[in-house]
Amino acid sequence: MKIDYNYITDRFIKYCEMDTRSYPDNDAVPTSPGQVELLMELKAELSRLGLKEVSYSAKDAYLVGKIPATTKKKVSAIGFVAHVDTADYNSKNIKVKVHPNYAGNDLVLDSNHILSPKEFPSLKEVIGHTIFTASGDTLLGADDKAGIAGLLAMAKYLLQHPEIEHGDLWLAFGPDEEIGKGAKRFDVSRFPVEFAYTLDNGNVGDIAYETFNAAEAKIEITGTVVHPGEAYGLMVNAGLIANEFVAALPHDFVPEKSKDYDGFYLLTSFKGNVDHAEVNLIIRSFDTPDFLARKQFIQDQVDKLNAKYGNQRLSLTMKDQYKSPGDLIKQHPYVVNLVHHAYAKLNIKPKHIPFRGGTDGDFISEKGIPTPNLFNGGANFHGPYEYASLENMAKLAEVLVEISYLHSELDDKRDNTPLRR
Known part of the structure; x- marks a missing residue:
C-alpha cells in the first residue's frame, strides 16, 4: 500500500x-x-x-x-x-x-x-x-x-x-x-x-x-456575619464551612495521584469569607457505577453539612459534562x-x-x-x-x-x- x-x-x-x-x-x-x-x-x-x-x-x-x-x-x-x-x-x-x-x-x-x-x-x-x-x-x-x-x-x-x-x-x-x-x-x-x-x-x-465520565460541581455557602466581638453563638463562617467540605474529600482521589484508569476529584477554585464561600470541582471516573457513587458522595457531604449548620446554608449545582x-x-x-x-x-x-x-x-x-x-x-x-x-x-x-x-x-x-x- x-x-x-x-x-x-x-x-x-x-x-x-x-x-x-x-x-x-x-x-x-x-x-x-x-x-x-x-x-x-x-x-x-x-x-x-x-x-x-x-x-x-x-x-x-x-x-x-x-x-x-x-x-x-x-x-x-x-x-x-x-x-x-x-x-x-x-x-x-x-x-x-x-x-x-x-x-x-x-x-x-x-x-x-x-x-x-x-x-x-x-x-x-x-x-x-x-x-x-x-x-x-x-x-x-x-x-x-x-x-x-x-x-x-x-x-x-x-x-x-x-x-x-x-x-x-x-x-x-x-x-x-x-x-x-x-x-x-x-x-x-x-x-x-x-x-x-x-x-x-x-x-x-x-x-x-x-x-472519563465527567461532571462539574459548584457549592455555594452562605454564612452569618456578626461583629467578632459579639459573635458567640451567632456567627457562622462560610469560609470555614467550605474548608470543612474540602477537608472531607478523599485525599488520594486527586489528579496528582491518579493514572491509567484511575479517576479523581479536582478542586478547581476555592474562595470565600465569613459571609459567602464558593467551592468548584470536577469529577472524573472511567466506570459508570463509580462515577455515580462519586457524585453521590458530593451530595452526601452537602447534606451532612446542611444538617449540621441548618438553614440550607450549602447549595449544590452539579452538571454532567460528558459520558x-x-x-x-x-x-x-x-x-x-x-x-x-x-x-x-x-x-x-x-x-x-x-x-x-x-x-x-x-x-x-x-x-x-x-x-x-x-x-x-x-x-x-x-x-x-x-x-x-x-x-x-x-x-x-x-x-x-x-x-x-x-x-x-x-x-x-x-x-x-x-x-x-
Whole structure:
C-alpha cells in the first residue's frame, strides 16, 4: 500500500498554518471564523477528490462526505471523524518546520524552545521519520490536523483504487472539539453510519474506547456575619464551612495521584469569607457505577453539612459534562475487534489505553453511534512542543484503508469477542 507522502505533507502544512483556535466564551457556531475557513477548504478538497454527497451545515458547522461503496455485498456504512479546531494556546502566524530523517537530536524551535528527547522520550519512537514542528511560540495544530491529513490520504488512496472492496464510508469534520461544544450539536442524521472512529491523539496502535465520565460541581455557602466581638453563638463562617467540605474529600482521589484508569476529584477554585464561600470541582471516573457513587458522595457531604449548620446554608449545582462511550462500545465489541484485525494485518501491536479526557466520540456515542478513538500521528499536544510524524500519519491512512476493506469481509461474520482492558 503506497500512501502519498507528498499529499499528506502539503495538506498538513497548509491546514496547520490556518488559525482555527476555538473559544469557549463565544456562542457563535463555530466559535471562530478560521474554523469555517478550514471547513470550506476541506469541502472543496472532498469534492476535488471525488467524494459524493458533500455538504456543510451552518447549523452545526459539520462537513460530511461519502466515499461510495465498491462492494456488491450488503455492508453497513462506517464513519471517520476529525476536528478542525485547536486548543487554547497561541495559534496566530503558525510557521511549520520540516525536519527530514530525524536523527534523535535536539530540535531548536527558537531561542526559548528546544524539543529534546531527554524531556520528551516519545521522540525516540520516531527516529528516521520526517518530523513537523511549529517555530517555538505557537502550537502546531497536530491535534487534530494530523487526523485530518491521515483521513484525506485514506480517501485519496481508496478513490484511486476502486478495486479495493468496501462499503459506504462517511467522513465528518467538525468544530469546537477542544471546548466540548461541537459534537453536542452534530446532527447525525447527516452521518448515516452504524459505527465510527475519531482520529484524535494517541500513538500508533492505540485504541481508546473508554474515556472519563465527567461532571462539574459548584457549592455555594452562605454564612452569618456578626461583629467578632459579639459573635458567640451567632456567627457562622462560610469560609470555614467550605474548608470543612474540602477537608472531607478523599485525599488520594486527586489528579496528582491518579493514572491509567484511575479517576479523581479536582478542586478547581476555592474562595470565600465569613459571609459567602464558593467551592468548584470536577469529577472524573472511567466506570459508570463509580462515577455515580462519586457524585453521590458530593451530595452526601452537602447534606451532612446542611444538617449540621441548618438553614440550607450549602447549595449544590452539579452538571454532567460528558459520558464515556465505553458502556455502549462494550455492547458492540466488533467495533474494536475490527481494529484489532486491521492492526494484525499491518503488523501493528494493539494497545487499549484509557483516554484521560473526552473526545467527540463521547457525544457521538451518546447519539447511538459507537465511536472509539484511534491515533493520529502527533504528540505533545496543546503547546509549543507539539510535533507530528509523516510516517505515522501515513500509517493512520493505511489503518483506515484496512479497516474499510476488512469490514466488507467480516461484516457478516463479526468478531464479537468481549473486550478487555
